[in-house]
Each structure stands twice: as structure tokens, then as C-alpha cells.
Amino acid sequence: MRLIDLSSPIDADFWEAEPMEHKVMTPAEAAVYMTDGMREQFGVDLDPAVLPDGEFLNQDILTVSTHIGTHVDAPSHYGTRTGHGGPPRTIDEMPLDWFQRPAFVLDVRGAGTGAVGADVLAEELARIGYRPQPLDIALIHTGASAWVGTQRYFTEFTGLDGSAVDFLLDFGVKVIGTDAFSLDAPFSDIIRRYRETGDRSVLWPAHFAGREREYCQIERLGGLDALPRPSGFTLTCFPVKIARAGAGWTRAVATVED
Incomplete structure (x- = not known):
């Protein structure tokens, strides 16, 4: 068995959008x-x-914010409303068995800055020949981790739109990870598209999907290009148990059988 670190560091020398x-x-x-x-x-x-x-x-x-470095977002991060009617769960309330599961990687590095939809993910699943199983962890490889520590990391990456998130959740996925700053598109791209169209659905759809269907995100992963194959490995990403918090840091590690 081989362990592959899929985490980005918390480093005060990095350029960050939030104070640290x-x-x-x-x-x-x-x-x-x-x-x-x-x-x-x-x-x-x-x-x-x-x-x-x-x-x-x-x-x-x-x-430091809980959203600096590799971290897991809890449902309470997305808002006060949930699809199941109860209060959204905080990071210390999430079931541990969501965070040590078989995982698969979808490569969207050619998509450019913006948001991709369900069609792109479906094509990538067909390419790698994999059908997700319930509670699998989905990882989105954008290539953004190459810019970690720089301002570019926050402005040039690929996010998911609402259809892409729903597509993965329909398989029974409960955790979706990305090597980018956000599972949504960059702020500047979101605001540009909203101003051009007036369409509110372009405003952080990946996050706001969590108001309807409970799931967690892992943001700011690293090292996805070190994985030897797109599936057939286990990801361990237990979040730090911070009481009543909307997110918790994680040391995400893939276990690969050679």
C-alpha cells in the first residue's frame, strides 16, 4: 500500500485572500x-x-480561517436552509464514514476558467470507464494547485455549476473535492456572468446546492496529479472536530494499492 498526500499546506508566507x-x-x-x-x-x-x-x-x-489550507465544508457553511427540514449540520456533527471511502478523479484541466456542467463530468466518467457507487468521494482535478501560494490561485480555475453537483449527488456521492480555491467558479467569473445575464442561478451554485441536498466539499486539495489512476484508491479526509464550525481542516491522504 502507498500513501499519497493530497493536501495543501497552511503557510503564512502564501498569498491569501483572508488575513492569517x-x-x-x-x-x-x-x-x-x-x-x-x-x-x-x-x-x-x-x-x-x-x-x-x-x-x-x-x-x-x-x-487563521478554517477555509485556508485543505479543508472540509460542512452543510452549515452553505446557509441556514436544508432540504431535509432540520438545521444544517456543523463539521463536528458529520458522520465519519463519509470521509474514508473509495474515490475517483475527474480531470477538467482543459476546461479553462469558469464552471462546467453535468455533461462535462458525464463525458469524463465515460472516458475513464467508471460508475460511481454510493458514498464514493468525487475529486475534481482542475490543475489549480500549481498556483497555490499566489494570487493567481484565486482567479484562474474551473468550478462546477449546479447541474454538475446534482449529477454527482445522484450517484449517492456525499463528498466532492477540488484542488481549486473553491468548488464554484472564481468570484470574478461568477460576477461577470451574473452582470451579463441577470441570472441568479450563476451565483455560487455549487455551494448553494447544499441548501437542498446535504453534502460536504473538500476545497484546496493538492497533488492530484500524483495519483497513478483515476479510480481504485481510498481517500481518508477526516475533518478536524471544531465545535459548531462550518468547516474543518483535513490532511487528505490517498491509499493506493500498487
Whole structure:
């Protein structure tokens, strides 16, 4: 068995559309931080100098959105309405068996910037000779991960329209992943098409589909070109258990039998 990392890093040196901060605390700085905290919180006094080399343990403090890096979107991310009538589930409420499943990859790298529909996905499934099974994880290979860390990553990629999402969900798929910034088309493309047509259905249809049919997205995957074949592997992508959150980071890993 071979493990293939399909994740993008959380890196404060990357260009990001949202603010992010990564503070690295050295072991010496952490010694002062820890002993000050012990004194304030527990009334325990300890001189940092008594620690070996005057050091405690390195600390990393991150201020970051749950949508930076490879992450899973929960139904609550899409809005307050659901097709089943109850409140949309948050990331800590999602069933774990959705996130360790057989997976398949659909290559849309030739489609360009914008959104593709069900017809494109149907043609790609026919090309690779695969029929999705219930709870399979669908992965969309756009090639956008080549630009991760740059502004271009957020403006040039292929998303899905509503028909494409429904097409996959009709097979019983519950998790759809992409190596792009979003499962929808880039913001600029969406707004351009809306202004040209006045058609509200072009406004984030892949996300808003989750208001009618419960499913999760994995966004900002990486390394899909390292997969040796388009199907016949398992994806593990358990989301971090963040209480009441609309998304959680994941280390997505493919298990491939050679």
C-alpha cells in the first residue's frame, strides 16, 4: 500500500485572500510564557531558569480561517436552509464514514476558467470507464494547485455549476473535492456572468446546492496529479472536530494499492 498526500499546506508566507498570522514561539520564549501562565492561572510559581537550558516547549500560535489550507465544508457553511427540514449540520456533527471511502478523479484541466456542467463530468466518467457507487468521494482535478501560494490561485480555475453537483449527488456521492480555491467558479467569473445575464442561478451554485441536498466539499486539495489512476484508491479526509464550525481542516491522504 502507498500513501499519497493530497493536501495543501497552511503557510503564512502564501498569498491569501483572508488575513492569517503564524507566530512561532521559541522554546526559551515559551518557558517565560508557560511559567507566567502557571502563575496567573494556577497560582504556581516557577523560575524559567530552572528548566533545562532555560527552555520549555516550542509553541505555534495561528490566527487563521478554517477555509485556508485543505479543508472540509460542512452543510452549515452553505446557509441556514436544508432540504431535509432540520438545521444544517456543523463539521463536528458529520458522520465519519463519509470521509474514508473509495474515490475517483475527474480531470477538467482543459476546461479553462469558469464552471462546467453535468455533461462535462458525464463525458469524463465515460472516458475513464467508471460508475460511481454510493458514498464514493468525487475529486475534481482542475490543475489549480500549481498556483497555490499566489494570487493567481484565486482567479484562474474551473468550478462546477449546479447541474454538475446534482449529477454527482445522484450517484449517492456525499463528498466532492477540488484542488481549486473553491468548488464554484472564481468570484470574478461568477460576477461577470451574473452582470451579463441577470441570472441568479450563476451565483455560487455549487455551494448553494447544499441548501437542498446535504453534502460536504473538500476545497484546496493538492497533488492530484500524483495519483497513478483515476479510480481504485481510498481517500481518508477526516475533518478536524471544531465545535459548531462550518468547516474543518483535513490532511487528505490517498491509499493506493500498487
